[in-house]
Amino acid sequence: MISTIFKISLFLFIVVSCSTKEKKEPKKMEDIVPKSSSDKKIPSIKNNELDTVLIAYFSDIKNLKVDSVIPIESKFLPDRFNPISSQKQTIYTGSDSTQFCFWKYKDSMDLKRSFYNFLDCIEQPCKSLKLLENKAISSSHIVIFKNDKNLIVIKSSQKINMQDWLDFFEKKKISNTFEIIIEQSKNRKTNWYKSTKDKINPLTK
Numbered sequence: 001m002i003s004t005i006f007k008i009s010l011f012l013f014i015v016v017s018c019s020t021k022e023k024k025e026p027k028k029m030e031d032i033v034p035k036s037s038s039d040k041k042i043p044s045i046k047n048n049e050l051d052t053v054l055i056a057y058f059s060d061i062k063n064l065k066v067d068s069v070i071p072i073e074s075k076f077l078p079d080r081f082n083p084i085s086s087q088k089q090t091i092y093t094g095s096d097s098t099q100f101c102f103w104k105y106k107d108s109m110d111l112k113r114s115f116y117n118f119l120d121c122i123e124q125p126c127k128s129l130k131l132l133e134n135k136a137i138s139s140s141h142i143v144i145f146k147n148d149k150n151l152i153v154i155k156s157s158q159k160i161n162m163q164d165w166l167d168f169f170e171k172k173k174i175s176n177t178f179e180i181i182i183e184q185s186k187n188r189k190t191n192w193y194k195s196t197k198d199k200i201n202p203l204t205k
Helices: 002-024 037-058 077-081 108-120 162-171
Strands: 068-071 085-093 096-104 141-146 150-156 178-184 191-195 200-202
Touching (some): 037 085, 077 108, 108 141, 108 150, 141 162, 162 191, 162 200
Antiparallel strands (some): 085 096, 096 150, 141 150, 141 178, 178 191
């Protein structure tokens, strides 16, 4: 009789202990509720809509037949200097691609800090560039535009037409003048320019 009571008591103790342990370690809601299969479709729909908007936006660039535009999620060095807005996309045109990065700053001091830090480390591994220095900095075609509040970097697998981009900036009301433009063709040395509303002039030491 005592043995039976002992076995019953032991059984009840084990049941109560297991029940208490389960209460202390509840499962997370996401482990219990299954995810909707429609969740996977929503991002692709949004991406398609955004792609269409961006294609229309960049269609104003002369001689650039845009097939697709994909946002760039990565952070770059100019992102560290508190831009009030930024725009980073890869523009696809057939088998070629162009990277467009645009940062707008509140004032010229923030822009100046961003610009000179960027010149210290333009690509990985870091390649620094001094003001008005003629030097190869990229294995791609690259053009850098700077004025008092805007920093724009364009990299491409194909030759970049500066005037086409300046016309695009004016059309989009970004700016039509830049105090510094750095242009480098693939694996060649940098050239320095400035732009007014009417023309592009070389910058010299």
